[in-house]
Amino acid sequence: MHPYRTHTCGALRKEDTGTTVKLSGWVHRKRDHGGVIFIDLRDHYGLTQVVVNPDAPFFAEVEKVRNESVITVEGEVVARTEDTVNPNMDTGAIEVVASSYLLESVCDSLPFPVNQELDCPEETRLSHRFLDLRRERMHGNILLRSRATALVRQHLVERGFVEYHTPILTSSSPEGARDYLVPSRLYPGHFYALPQAPQQFKQLLMVSGFDKYFQIAPCFRDEDSRADRSPGEFYQIDMEMSYITQDDLFAELEMLMVRLFKELSKKRIVAEVFPRIAYRDAMEWYGTDKPDIRFDMKMADCTDIFQDCELKVFSNQTKSGGAVKALTAKGAAGQSRKFFDDMERYARSEGAKGLAWLALRENEMKGPIAKFMSDGEKQALMERTGAEEGDALFFGAGPRAATNDLMGKVRQMLGIKLALAPPDTVAFCWIVDFPMFETNPDTGQTEFSHNPFSMPQGGMDALTNKDPLDVLAYQYDIVCNGIELSSGAIRNHRPDIMLKAFEIAGYPEETVKSNFPALWKAFHYGAPPHGGIAPGLDRIIMLLADEPNIREIIAFPLNQRAQDLLMGAPNTVEPRQLEELHIEVKLPPETE
RNA sequence: GGAGACGUAGUUCAGUCGGUUAGAACGCCGGCCUGUCACGCCGGAGGUCGCGAGUUCGAGUCUCGUCGUCUCCGCCA
Numbered sequence: 001m002h003p004y005r006t007h008t009c010g011a012l013r014k015e016d017t018g019t020t021v022k023l024s025g026w027v028h029r030k031r032d033h034g035g036v037i038f039i040d041l042r043d044h045y046g047l048t049q050v051v052v053n054p055d056a057p058f059f060a061e062v063e064k065v066r067n068e069s070v071i072t073v074e075g076e077v078v079a080r081t082e083d084t085v086n087p088n089m090d091t092g093a094i095e096v097v098a099s100s101y102l103l104e105s106v107c108d109s110l111p112f113p114v115n116q117e118l119d120c121p122e123e124t125r126l127s128h129r130f131l132d133l134r135r136e137r138m139h140g141n142i143l144l145r146s147r148a149t150a151l152v153r154q155h156l157v158e159r160g161f162v163e164y165h166t167p168i169l170t171s172s173s174p175e176g177a178r179d180y181l182v183p184s185r186l187y188p189g190h191f192y193a194l195p196q197a198p199q200q201f202k203q204l205l206m207v208s209g210f211d212k213y214f215q216i217a218p219c220f221r222d223e224d225s226r227a228d229r230s231p232g233e234f235y236q237i238d239m240e241m242s243y244i245t246q247d248d249l250f251a252e253l254e255m256l257m258v259r260l261f262k263e264l265s266k267k268r269i270v271a272e273v274f275p276r277i278a279y280r281d282a283m284e285w286y287g288t289d290k291p292d293i294r295f296d297m298k299m300a301d302c303t304d305i306f307q308d309c310e311l312k313v314f315s316n317q318t319k320s321g322g323a324v325k326a327l328t329a330k331g332a333a334g335q336s337r338k339f340f341d342d343m344e345r346y347a348r349s350e351g352a353k354g355l356a357w358l359a360l361r362e363n364e365m366k367g368p369i370a371k372f373m374s375d376g377e378k379q380a381l382m383e384r385t386g387a388e389e390g391d392a393l394f395f396g397a398g399p400r401a402a403t404n405d406l407m408g409k410v411r412q413m414l415g416i417k418l419a420l421a422p423p424d425t426v427a428f429c430w431i432v433d434f435p436m437f438e439t440n441p442d443t444g445q446t447e448f449s450h451n452p453f454s455m456p457q458g459g460m461d462a463l464t465n466k467d468p469l470d471v472l473a474y475q476y477d478i479v480c481n482g483i484e485l486s487s488g489a490i491r492n493h494r495p496d497i498m499l500k501a502f503e504i505a506g507y508p509e510e511t512v513k514s515n516f517p518a519l520w521k522a523f524h525y526g527a528p529p530h531g532g533i534a535p536g537l538d539r540i541i542m543l544l545a546d547e548p549n550i551r552e553i554i555a556f557p558l559n560q561r562a563q564d565l566l567m568g569a570p571n572t573v574e575p576r577q578l579e580e581l582h583i584e585v586k587l588p589p590e591t592e
Numbered sequence: 593g594g595a596g597a598c599g600u601a602g603u604u605c606a607g608u609c610g611g612u613u614a615g616a617a618c619g620c621c622g623g624c625c626u627g628u629c630a631c632g633c634c635g636g637a638g639g640u641c642g643c644g645a646g647u648u649c650g651a652g653u654c655u656c657g658u659c660g661u662c663u664c665c666g667c668c669a
Contacts, residue, residue, distance in 0.1 A: 029629075031628050031629065031630095032625085033626055033627070033631070034624065034626070035627090036625095036627065037628095038627075038628050038629065038631085040629070051627085051628095053626080067619090081627085083627090084628080084629090086628095086629060088629085089629080092629090109602070109619080109620060110602080110620095111603080112602080112603055112604095112619095115630085116618085116630075119603090120602095120603055121599095121603090121661070121662095123660080123661060123662095124602095173669090175669055177669080178667085178668085196668095197669090199669085223667055223668045224666085224667060224668080226663085227662090227663070227664090229668070448669080452669075453669090549662095559661085560662065561661090
């Protein structure tokens, strides 16, 4: 017989009754009745109840075994009597009566329980991650991650994509996030950088004649973390295709996303062809370029209605070029005064001077501002917003961009407070038509608003003949439930158009050539039109697993301060190592 | 770099208006228990209330500082 096991702990069924088996695993839970001991034995595959009878020579030893110790037992599979069957267990129809017992590995007393999902400090979980990962929820998340990456590979290969490896040691690039640097031993004072994304490599692969690229690509950025952004490293489903239009790419990605969510989650996908929202519309309707469209609630522009309103906070804004925007909260008129006060307090905390509101109750408009409005204004407001009896209206007034931003936050908060977003659904959308350029508010300079390598809509003609601020780019974002999963673009593969775009943004030809020598050179040897996208794998898995924090779907994450508490990274190194790398450490004064 | 929340037993938490010996559950240790499946019952150990100042007759509780963790802003093409 195998030294450790003939079956896993999730395998045995009623049909196995009468066979002699060997199981190994962790003591998940122990129930000691004095005369008989039950052990729920756990491995990666499941739980099996092991019974130890009092006449067993190892009975006393089993009485002492602690949870999470590793044991091996041999025994007969016995069908449970009808009244002792456990329907909640896959193996609940049987149990294994132990005839031999071996303690393989002792477990010390635990820093937190493994057999229940009790909250405990994340610091403890991270410093004992190997225990944390034994727990059902984390174990499941890591398996889900594996299933997701496997499905991505399977699907994309079926679709004709090819997976490539691109360098991890590459060169530092001038734009973008802070790089992680790796000192060069052979070239004193020179550094490699870890890739922030394989952006240039995948474009070079397209120029190399490969047609459909993908990679589950590790990306490294030395920026501070967030709940949905791990410090240091993360993964993208990096994709690039040649000879495609924006529509081709959208269709391709919709197939992938729909399949992921259909096969790996129980959530309902609101629309399998994702709605497209122009960037400018998104800002006017939702006040953000990553709207949660699980609930509708668009802002209505009521600027013209309040031009001559008695309410000076509104009419003064309209006269000084500002905007008045309204949100309709369906059915919220009956909310308590505290609800409206809380919403106003929230708006103030986000920088608003106030948050006017109206409640449509008993066929009247009620609220602090109602008495300042004429019947005509009320009528126009009802028509503009589509508000009905029982709804509540919230208003923001001020400079247009700031008001959109603020009311976008109010919209999001209303969504939370009124539970407007169904938790079991996913609503994707595309944000399209990003502007190619924008004005830097500090300097007044025209700058690239996103990726400088996106193709401007209208090409050279648009760059030459339009106001730069009116030029749109083939640049798009995919958004799901208010989370930005990725940006992408149809790339600019034409050196002449590239030079023109950089010229508008104030960069001389030399900058393009020196900062992006690889692409610049490659595009002079016959570059195919191409484009791509790179959805964040970690965020997709967060959505699939319904986890609010990205660390919950990563086996060994860095903590918020970018430390690995288990391995002790980052750490200092031997002086000899530094010497070899020609590095001298100069500590900031406060750490000495 | 900035802001906020939190910090009490191994873990999750309670701790009244500032009041005398800081509690509960789970876990741990010991004892009892032959059908449980979050087994049950009895007993025990376990605390620098993050740390340091201050106010006070008296501080887990109030004030200030500091450290730690998380969240947000900045940052993330």
